[in-house]
Amino acid sequence: MATRRSTHRVEVPIPSASNGTPGSKRTATKIDSAPLAGSPFLPTALEATLLALYPGTLLLGSLFSLLHPAARDATYQPWTQSYAPDQAPSYFARKSNVFNVYFVKIGWFWTTLVFFMLLFSHPSLGPPLNPVLTRRRLQATLRYLSVTVIWIAVTQWFFGPPIIDRSFRWTGGQCAAVYDEGVEDQLKRAEMGDFRGAATHAACKAIGGQWAGGHDISGHVFLLILGSAMLWLEVLPAVLRNEGLREARRIKTNGGLVRSASIEIDADEQPVSDSQSTELGIGVRGALVVLGLSWWMLLMTAAYFHTWFEKFTGLLVAFGTIYAVYFLPRAVPALRQVVGMPGV
Structure with a gap:
């Protein structure tokens, strides 16, 4: 024999958002019984x-x-x-x-x-x-x-x-300098503190470097x-x-x-x-x-x-x-x- 399921609505008194009177009611979420x-x-x-x-x-x-x-x-x-x-x-x-x-x-x-x-x-x-x-x-x-x-x-x-920049550095990345050797641009680690100390991608780019070595x-x-x-x-x-x-x-x-x-x-x-x-x-x-x-x-x-x-x-x-x-x-x-x- 099939079970009959009924649906009902529940009214809960709450203060009105407009006048603060307790008589206002809100129809709560309609749920199955x-x-x-x-x-x-x-x-x-x-x-x-x-x-x-x-x-x-x-x-x-x-x-x-x-x-x-x-x-x-x-x-x-x-x-x-x-x-x-x-x-x-x-x-x-x-x-x-x-x-x-x-x-x-x-x-x-x-x-x-x-x-x-x-x-x-x-x-x-x-x-x-x-x-x-x-x-x-x-x-x-x-x-x-x-x-x-x-x-x-x-x-x-x-x-x-x-978090994106932090995760890049956590995975081994850092700011590096780009050198043009006449054949192609090669990305190398820079020993200069200005590059290695750049903590964000934006700061690295601003000083002419590029992110390298980490997960972006x-x-x-x-x-x-x-x-x-x-x-x-x-x-x-x-x-x-x-x-x-x-x-x-x-x-x-x-x-x-x-x-x-x-x-x-x-x-x-x-x-x-x-x-x-x-x-x-x-x-x-x-x-x-x-x-x-x-x-x-x-x-x-x-x-x-x-x-x-x-x-x-x-x-x-x-x-x-x-x-x-x-x-x-x-x-x-x-x-x-x-x-x-x-x-x-």
């Missing part, structure tokens, strides 16, 4: 498919660099992470290409811009073009800040040199995956309102049971109609443009820059960050109370 199969630590099928695009793109670009004659026959210089002068197999193989200079190099600016355009323009997150901080906006901002702090630590500053995590791969994955995970459930995705996600309750997560609505928030929730606004369109450019530049990076292992470690660091901010809270109720979940 019976425990569900599946682990809250794992992504849904849709999320797994989306995340699989990243290693797939890196693999595609790397295979292209091996199989395409122009890329295979060009001389790649690992110490400059670029091709020899006049040997770049494509416009996108040049570091000076306009997309690298004005998009990738300042990629977190574009990610931040479209994130806040989305945050304050789409009705699923709060009143459009109204700066009021709803619960969803506040928790989305906390997720953005968490990812940004990790981005800064990895690429910009971590109590001194960033691909900052481009890290940035492009981190920013675009964050935007995808915010857009899919919170804006496209994919009911199947919300129901498929698993969360662990304070009691240790595994439930499915759906929509949570505050009493002081305006309900969102189906037509409003699925509409494309300026924030969604801006995010889609950045997502498209990010994918293309990730493919170009995979095809023309860095070694396989450097790209792989860039992918791992980006995935680790995304998992900590967007997937781990599903299994840790205390963390979920702070940063929330997109669309809930």
